[in-house]
Amino acid sequence: MRIDETRNRGGFVSIARLLSRLTHSNSARSDKLDPHLLRVAGVVVLGAFMSILDTTVVNVAIRGLTKAFQAPLEMTQWISTGYMLALTTIIPLAGWAADRFGTKRLYLASILLFVTGSVLSGAAWSMPTLILFRVLQGLGGGMILPTGMTLLSHLAGPQRMGRLMGIVGMPIVLGPILGPTLGGWLVDDVSWRWIFFINLPVGVIALYAAHRVLERDDPKPHHTLDWLGVLLLSPGLAIFVYGLAETTAAGSFRSLIGDGCVLGGLALIVGFVLHALRRDDALIDVRLFGRRVVASAACTTFLLSAAVFGISILLPLYFQMVRGYSAFDTGVLVAVEALGAVTSMPLASYLTDRIGAGKIVLAGIACITLSVLILSMIGDATPIWTIEVALFLEGLGKGSTMMPATSAALGTLRKHEIARATSGLNAIQRAGGAIGTALLAVVLTRGISRVAPVDGTRNLHTGVISRGDDYFPLTLGQVFGHTFLWSLGIIVLAACSAMLLLNSKAAIGNEEPISPGD
Template identity: 50%
Template sequence: MTAPASSQTKADPPDSASAGGLDRGVLAVAIVVVLGAIMSILDVTVVNVALKHLSEDFNASLATIQWVATGYTLALATVIPVTGWASARFGTKRLYILSIVLFVGGSALAGTAWSAESLIAFRVLQGLGGGMIMPAGMTILTQAAGPQRVGQVMSIVGIPMLLGPITGPILGGWLVDDVSWRWIFYINVPIGAVALILAARILKRDEPRPAERLDFLGLLLLSPGLAALIYGLATGAEKSDFGRPDVLIPTVVGAVLTLGFVFHALGRHNKNPLIDLRLFRRRSVATASGTLVLFACAFFGAMLILPLYYQSVRGETAFAAGLLLAPQGVGAMITMPIGGKLTDRVGPGRVVWIGLTVVVLGVAGFASQLTADASYWGLGAALFVMGLGMGMTMMPTMSAAMQTLQHDEVPRASTALNIIQQVAGSIGTAFIAVLLASQLRSRGLPTGGAAAEAPAGAGAQQVPPEVMAQIFSKMADAFQTTYWWSLALLTLAFIPALMLPRKKPEGAAVDAPMPMH
């Protein structure tokens, strides 16, 4: 699409763009996008630290309470397909503002939850808004900067992923310990208010395209299909029985609906599919997606249970657990900007391979130490290495797909990649949580009430120290086994990563950046 000329727009990128830098206008847009993204990503890491307290307050099992996290990411995945159409129909600025309003409203309601079920429901509502924040923001920023600077743009969008692992657990731990778990949701209200004000003032209106029609059939097939499929698989793993009617029916229905969407989207007469699956015929998009699925599933699933180890096995407070998670965010903060610049210069393939190698080494080092009395310095060093690898993996992987696309394909690819990331995260969190619960049960340990909680309080005082030591040892062994499974899944990501582009993009292959107006 070629934007009409006006006094507020320019068809050519600014001088700073040709020089490889980011001009003030792009940086201003980046601030708005990052602020909204921080709010949605911070919420994920904050909730992870609070899972143990939520499990205790609502007397819910680990398999149930993990849906506070999984339900949120699943809602993100189901609403993201609408984002591409809504961006074109109403404009990305309007959509971005609407997504923040929905997210803040869901956050306020989640803070009033009275049961695990009500909290999960409000988290789903929160996710419906949060699901549009990242793809809309990425589209705004990518089109403002242009494809030749997409690596730098992805590094900016990645800032929330740096701050989330550092500030999220610490902030969440402090709120849970000293204030109330309800404030991990209420805190989004003032942040969201600031984001709305800046978005209204800084973002310039882009032109809607009313002629583009929403793929209603695709929406009816894909969104409930994904939800039913993931729910069925997670419930089957939790019950250790995939033949139960309450497991088999949603799994089959979800699979049929999802497969139906695939045929529908690839149909010759479908001009505007909800997700343009034809993009996956390009090797860069397909291989980047495969890498992202395996990485997100393994990494985000493993991060869900990490605060539980520190709180349940080591007896740390939520705040202390948050501090102990900080090394990962510090490591990512160091390599995220480096990874973005290297992606633009040498191509994403080499960068992703280095990042994956470092992540695998970090997870292996962490898992090998995960005992009931492991050194915090050793665990922190392993988490730092994991962060270094993460900073050179996720954003370069997404850049691998985006760099080869034409201007009009960017919003559609952004939508598809965000769906892939969120669905993989949903599957990963459900799979790892159920796997941990299974490992605990196999060792004769409880999985209910406090989500893998060890005996504590007055009752624990009557248990002999040697018995307590055995219990903690068994719990640590369950966590360790779960992390080895996560490492195995993560290692598989090397296979699609082998086929990622290993050269920087050619400027002639892509359009000029779309001006914001």
């Protein structure tokens, strides 16, 4: 009897060992980026690059478009503002639409809408029609990135999320940097219409590739739309961003329209949060952001977006206003930031899957901090190589922060939670970028008004600014340096938030996510 029990026990042990080996083998295989997954990532990168590039490529064409259509600058600015508002408004709907109609269908529809808006924008015959078509373009562009990230998250699983987010992060980092360079070249040497027409061939390739590569997923018609959430969040985000744009244009936080829209938008957003906490199928499941890793990632990316987007606005202005470079030359100088991001992003993505996001994000924040400290000391005659070193360091930091933090958050979610969480993370990042841009633009405007007051005189050669009996021993370059210091405080707050990501690898590998109903 004992012999039989021993044999049975030995058999069970052998079977257990065999299953364990098979499990480890499958785990090792699933940890690799297989060709199909890389093809899907390529499709997502194509779409994301179009959407993000078009956010900045138009900025250098504003002055030329004002002359081409004989329109006032206040009206021409709506080419960028209308696109940004449409982009912000539609993002919250992406998660629900992905569940309701299927992720592949939504991705194809988003690219088609974006390309259609691009072609119509390039063929616009007046300023009002161009603004209208840009809004159409923004409605498509706003859904491309969150839908693409949802596609990858479903396929990758937590063990490959870091590396895939590194691939998708390339257009997110490169788009704002390459946009002004490409836009400046097209406007100077070709035609402003080609800043829109260039999306047609890329969009056609992206549509064909998405149709062939992406697997069809089943829609869930029973997912009803949270209408109250739509009426609260989408207008709230749009009004909030519009208020920040008005504040930026006014150059102070004393704009009645700007301040009113900011407060009104915030009230609607807070109303949505209170509504979503009481509803299981809310437009964005805000209860997911109550988890440590997701909340930390959201807060970190929000603050980093505020700091980094603000800096990306300041540097081109510095090169043009202080150093006198053209739009194209400015784009070339800023492009070294892309070199830093391309250098760090693959390594950061690989290490995120190995040691967790926390250490990688903190290392990236350290690089950005050093970069901002260098930029805070610039003046009118700072050597260009010093600024380029700072830009390269900032690129290293950007490549090591945004996507690793996002991958840490998505890696803790269940499949059915990813779509709506992705929409929330994208909306938070957009809001952070808008806030940072407005804040640093206002600080810069106030600084310039002190250096070059309307009723005073300015001597840039001596650096002494006179206004009546007052003297301001500042140069225009130093005003930019002082403005960079404001972003340093934001980065320090981001570092504090990123501390909570230090155990994110354990969370990705072991934490069982809590369901919305728990």
